[in-house]
Amino acid sequence: MPIDPRFRFSGAAATARQPRTDQVSVTSVRRIVPGVARGGESTTEIDADAVLRVELENGFVLWSRADDLMHERGQRSVGRDGDALWRLDFGPRPGHAAAGTSRGWLGLGVRVLEVFGVDLKNMAAAKLGKALEDRALDGAPGLYRVSLDGASPDLKALSGSLPGGATPLLVFLHGTASSTTGSFGGLWDKDNVAGAALRSRLNERYGERAYALQHRSLTESPVENALALARALPAGAEVHLVSHSRGGLIGELLCLGMRDANTDPLDGKLIDTLFAADRTVAEQIGLSPLDTAAAKARDAAYDGDRKALKDLIAELDAKQLRITRFVRVACPARGTTLAAGRLDRWLSVWTSSPAAACLARRSTSC
Secondary structure: OOOOOEEEEEEEEEEOOOOOOOOOEEEEEEEEEEOOEOOEOOEEEEEOOOEEEEEEOOOOEEEEEHHHHHHHHEEEEEOOOOOEEEEEOEOOOOOOOOOOOOOOOOOEOEEEEEEEEEEOOOOEHHHHHHHHHHHHHOOOOEEEEOOOOOOOOOOEEOOOOOOOOOOOEEEEEOOOOOOHHHHHHHHHOOOOHHHHHHHHHHHHHHOOOEEEEEOOOOOOOHHHHHHHHHHHOOOOOEEEEEEEOOHHHHHHHHHHHHOOHHHOOOOHHHHHHOOOOOOOOOOOOOOOOOOHHHHHHHHHHHHHHHHHHHHHHHHHHHHOOEEEEEEEEOOOOOOOEEEOOEOOOEEEEEOOOOOHHHOOEOOOOO
């Protein structure tokens, strides 16, 4: 299918907040809501080399270069003015009917489309992901103290190890490509009366024993994040967790320390079998298969995650942490996959991968 250097997409566009980074030049950000606006057809033009972020009706998020996505999922029609008009179609393709259904990945509508004019300057997706993480975190990854009675989280880096004690610790776990402020900052909003009341109750309960894990979510897996948290927590601590999105996977991994030793399935032999096959939904949604180099990078990342999981199990067995309360909000409980390579090819965030044990791959893994 020939792809135009620019194509017109059905939907009304509005300017969105533009991220800033020294490593990548973002020339424009537009948010498009597909469909027909009141009063007639609404369209916007998109450059073929633009980066698209496509959010489907079930929350699935796909990143892709525009011409690649149009080649694989674009449908060309004729607008009212007679010019070409494009839309994205995630319906079943011939030969793929058994891979998905209207209740699965296929047959989903596009909720919103974001367009980024990006000069990647030959940057690998992993390097770009790290730059974006650094920007979002606004500081080094690690465990920070959180102020529950101030006007903001006022994150303070810890010096030395955490004190033990019988009083529970509260730990916030943020979501993908976000931070503690990004995921939970609304609790400190000056107009959030309910949030202020909640923080007051939390402050009475936890006081200065409230913390947040600032962690990389694009270039590190939840296994690595959970391992870092387990190492930072004091032995024998009672821990209460509040998580958003992917942060819930870190919390679930931390709960492995409370598994029943008599029926423990997580022996070394089982861990060695995890990710034995590439269980992705790429074929189901019509994306191209990985090339040899990308497949090798994915396999190397799997090896790293298996080792990190063994290290995590050993750390949890030694620390004997007790996770007695765990609040999960919008957790992709079946797993999340960061599929990358070159970002100008495609970078996908899958929030419902059937990967074993709720584990995730880093962005260099595909």
